[in-house]
Each structure stands twice: as C-alpha cells, then as structure tokens.
C-alpha cells in the first residue's frame with residue numbers, strides 16, 4: 380500500500396462525525412492518479428492530465444456535508460407561527476449521495492415531516508439538512524436515521540417522519556445489475572411511531588398527487 384493510500388484509509392470518521400486528518404490537496408490528487416492507473420489508464424496522458432485536480436475539487440462539493448453542522452442548519456426557529464400545530468411535510472426533496480460500501484452514487488428523493496410544538500423551521504432548512512447528510516459517505520438507512528434524529532433534537536416535535544426512496548448505482552451499473560430497483564427506508568418517532576394512523580396519514584400525503 381502506498382503512503383498516500385495508507386494516509387487516507389484509517390482516518391475516515393463515521394458519517395455522523397467530522398472527518399479528521401484531512402490529507403493535502405496534493406495527496407488527494409496523487410490518490411486519484413493511483414486509481415486511474417488501477418482502472419487501467421495512464422494518468423499522464425493529455426486527456427487525464429487535469430483530472431486529479433478536477434476530482435479533488437469535485438469531492439469537496441460532493442462531500443460538502445462533512446463541513447456542515449446539521450444542528451446549526453435547524454437553529455433558527457420561527458416561534459411566532461402561533462396556532463399551527465398540524466403536520467409540516469416537505470416531500471420529493473431530490474438528493475445525490477454516495478454509498479459507503481462502493482463510493483458509487485445513490486440518488487432519489489427524501490420526504491420529511493414533523494408536528495411542531497415550539498415553532499417551525501424554515502422549509503429550505505429541511506432540504507439543507509437532507510443535503511448535509513446526503514453529501515457524506517453512508518448507507519441509506521444511516522442517512523434516514525440521522526435526518527430524523529437531527530429534527531428530533533432541534534425541533535422537539537410531537538413526531539418526525541422521514542422516508543427516502545433511492546436507486547443505488549452499485550446495484551444498477553455493477554454487481555447484481557438490477558437497474559430501476561428502488562430502496563425505500565423510513566424512520567418514525569413520536570406520534571408517527573406510536574400511532575399507525577399517523578403513519579398512514581404521512582404515507583398518504585407523500586403519495587398524494589402522484590400518478
């Protein structure tokens with residue numbers, strides 16, 4: 380194992396934590412050159428010359444979730460929304476993530492809902508929360524649970540419901556090669572967990588208006 384690869388592998392943190400011991404840009408680019416060679420190509424050829432630089436830059440965007448503090452995204456609560464205590468659902472939030480097993484994309488939509496108690500949060504913040512976790516390496520199950528937990532902590536709601544529907548490219552373009560297979564995960568808390576009728580309501584609202 381080269382020094383570059385060795386320096387990368389043991390320091391990656393679980394998706395919930397910030398990564399530590401981040402390598403330099405030069406080390407990252409050197410690692411990409413190794414992977415190009417591993418793929419069977421020549422990183423010195425003209426067309427690939429700037430690729431390690433582009434990949435390192437793209438990683439910063441694709442994995443920008445490590446720079447996000449989910450708690451901070453939800454820290455502005457609008458308490459003046461008096462009288463509203465019914466469900467807030469933002470559905471069909473598109474996201475792109477990468478599975479931690481193959482570092483291959485999985486993508487789809489997230490639906491997030493909660494029953495407010497102490498006020499509401501800006502709707503865009505729920506989409507930002509989805510991205511904060513999507514732009515990390517993880518499983519779909521972890522991502523689903525982390526979104527629900529972050530909402531629980533910040534909003535202290537009567538209940539949280541999160542559903543993610545995604546296609547995993549590691550199952551489509553390689554491996555078992557089942558393009559179109561959809562993975563659906565849900566995480567419920569509070570009334571969504573204790574009252575089956577609330578789960579039905581959530582699922583009905585998620586599906587409502589679709590063909």
Ligand SMILES: Nc1nc2c(ncn2[C@@H]2O[C@H](COP(=O)(O)OP(=O)(O)OP(=O)(O)O)[C@@H](O)[C@H]2O)c(=O)[nH]1
Nearest residue numbers: 478479480481517518519520547549550553554555
């Ligand atoms: N539970 C779960 N599994 C995932 C997720 N993303 C990818 N996987 C699975 O992770 C598993 C990894 O299995 P391994 O046997 O260790 O690796 P592999 O030999 O590449 O497996 P195949 O994909 O079956 O070729 C595969 O079954 C993937 O479908 C995810 O978000 N959640």
Ligand SMILES: [Zn+2]
Nearest residue numbers: 478480481549
């Ligand atoms: Zn995978």
